[in-house]
Amino acid sequence: MAGTTLDNASQDTRDLFNRGLGAMERGNLDYAITTFFACLEKDPTLIDVRKFLYVAEVKKFKAEKSGGLIDVLSTIAGTPFLISAFLSIKRGVPMKAIRMVETLLRDAPLNIHFITMYCRAAEAADMAELAVQTLATAREHYPANTTILSWLGHLYLKVSQPAKARECFENIVTLKPNDGNAVKDLKNAMALQSLSKDGWDAAGAGNAGYQGLLKNTKEAGLIEKEAKAVRSTSDTDALIAETKLKIQREPGNVNYLRALANLYVTQKMFDDAMNTLQQAQDLRGSADPEIDASIGATMLKKFDHQVADLTAKGDRAAAEHLRTQRNDFFFDNIQQRVAKYPNDLNLRYELGVALCGRSMFNEAIQQFQLAQRNPRWHIKSLYHLGLCFKAKKQYDLALDQFGKAASELISMDSTKKDVYYEMGLIKEAMDDLPGAQQLFKEIYQADIAYKDVARRVEQGYGR
Numbered sequence: 001m002a003g004t005t006l007d008n009a010s011q012d013t014r015d016l017f018n019r020g021l022g023a024m025e026r027g028n029l030d031y032a033i034t035t036f037f038a039c040l041e042k043d044p045t046l047i048d049v050r051k052f053l054y055v056a057e058v059k060k061f062k063a064e065k066s067g068g069l070i071d072v073l074s075t076i077a078g079t080p081f082l083i084s085a086f087l088s089i090k091r092g093v094p095m096k097a098i099r100m101v102e103t104l105l106r107d108a109p110l111n112i113h114f115i116t117m118y119c120r121a122a123e124a125a126d127m128a129e130l131a132v133q134t135l136a137t138a139r140e141h142y143p144a145n146t147t148i149l150s151w152l153g154h155l156y157l158k159v160s161q162p163a164k165a166r167e168c169f170e171n172i173v174t175l176k177p178n179d180g181n182a183v184k185d186l187k188n189a190m191a192l193q194s195l196s197k198d199g200w201d202a203a204g205a206g207n208a209g210y211q212g213l214l215k216n217t218k219e220a221g222l223i224e225k226e227a228k229a230v231r232s233t234s235d236t237d238a239l240i241a242e243t244k245l246k247i248q249r250e251p252g253n254v255n256y257l258r259a260l261a262n263l264y265v266t267q268k269m270f271d272d273a274m275n276t277l278q279q280a281q282d283l284r285g286s287a288d289p290e291i292d293a294s295i296g297a298t299m300l301k302k303f304d305h306q307v308a309d310l311t312a313k314g315d316r317a318a319a320e321h322l323r324t325q326r327n328d329f330f331f332d333n334i335q336q337r338v339a340k341y342p343n344d345l346n347l348r349y350e351l352g353v354a355l356c357g358r359s360m361f362n363e364a365i366q367q368f369q370l371a372q373r374n375p376r377w378h379i380k381s382l383y384h385l386g387l388c389f390k391a392k393k394q395y396d397l398a399l400d401q402f403g404k405a406a407s408e409l410i411s412m413d414s415t416k417k418d419v420y421y422e423m424g425l426i427k428e429a430m431d432d433l434p435g436a437q438q439l440f441k442e443i444y445q446a447d448i449a450y451k452d453v454a455r456r457v458e459q460g461y462g463r
Helices: 011-025 029-042 047-063 068-090 094-105 112-124 128-141 146-158 162-175 180-195 206-227 233-249 254-266 270-284 289-312 316-340 345-357 361-371 378-391 395-407 414-429 433-446 453-462
Strands: none
Touching: 011 029, 011 047, 011 254, 011 289, 029 047, 029 094, 047 094, 047 128, 068 094, 068 112, 094 112, 112 128, 128 146, 146 162, 146 180, 162 180, 233 254, 254 270, 254 289, 270 289, 289 316, 316 345, 345 361, 345 378, 361 378, 378 395, 378 414, 395 414, 414 433, 433 453
């Protein structure tokens, strides 16, 4: 079964995908991943969605800096599913295997065993491009893995990309100069590249072929500009002009408007960015939480820019006044968005933090009680509930919330250290010094440099 593209999907599915893509651009990877999975529930054959889903999963995994232990534990837990996926491929139902392994990749997208099974299933489902995308992403994490390089090289040949195949085989030959098969594959890729339509000779006779190659060169230059970590003003101006042309050609493409807004922000053209985002929101015809979030974030960046400018000029009073306005805007904006999207638990968590920062503890407690239903914010919400009850001197309730959070944290990571520390402070406030010492010692044994825990533990021994 070959994969289908978004061009063949329903409008609802395309809109859903665009929301996921917008979330991914803003760094809201959990929302993007959930949305892409929802697209696949509507149409499991959408190869475009699967490509973006995997990229989002890898970005999230890297952002969280998950270690090698995750791969070990996930392999042990996922072995039964890998066996079932293998059997599904053998039985001629590779799509079932793909969906099965996608569940595993969600938590461990760089697990080599999961990647291997996923790509086998993709090939069996006649989705070679999906396997290419997955292996190309994995290659960045495993640059010296010759198995991945060889597999990817042969897949590039299969999808008629001999130049990329040649690069893969060249890497293998560099790593393993005496590998005769790799040398043979490299020569084959070089031969196919020379016969491909990628060069000048195949550009086509006459002006039409030249114009086609010129168009590709222009697009390549724009792509290079987009990829630059630091763009010059002229680069950004060129991208803005090109994006405006894209919008003229496809005025209904919300993603182009978002891209233009992002470019405006890099040029400190905040009002233009917000106007462009508002155009995108108007095009939606209905409220889009991601676009609203972008408008709010752009306004905050405008405030920050103005505060920095006033500070640099030495006008501290004006800077402080504007900083207060900025904080008031943030608080009002998050409240408005919660009222507009009452079921968005991400917003509930953000509002809870804002309320807590203003010592509005009862109101914050209400938001965290709702936000904890979201798996992403569950433990963080329990932690903040504990802080709110602690601030209200309701120590028994605070310990209950902190205890729930601690029970769900396996390793002594930064969150668990925070939880234990707060529990220790509460124990001290309740005159339970042995209980407080036990908690501080747990942190001390894992991280002696955490806050003032070393001093507290040593004072405990002194007592």
